[in-house]
Amino acid sequence: MDKRNISFSDEIPADYAEEIIISGxxxxxxxxxxxxxxxPIAELIKIINKSRFLAPYKMIDLKKDN
Structure with missing residues (x-):
């Protein structure tokens, strides 16, 4: 846990996780x-909030043509 009382997953190092979040x-x-x-700013906030909880692969429709 860092000085802001935020804890990060052990999946990737905390410094990388923080950079990914902030840069995104x-x-x-x-x-x-x-x-x-x-x-409008209200719509932007909704988009940002949704983007924080979706994995990148879920933001893309990867339908395969067979």
Whole structure:
């Protein structure tokens, strides 16, 4: 546990987990402000909240054509 009383999973080192979380939020915000017609802030917050609980592979539809 670090000084902010946050604990991280043992799956990856805490310093990497923290960077992934922070950089992901930063990139989402950068993209949002770069859009010509960005969503309202309330919608952005919903998107960010949903993105924090979805694994990347669940954000992509990987349907295979057979």
């Amino acid at each position: 939020l930063f990139v989402i915000f950068q993209y949002w402000i770069s859009k010509k017609n960005p969503e």
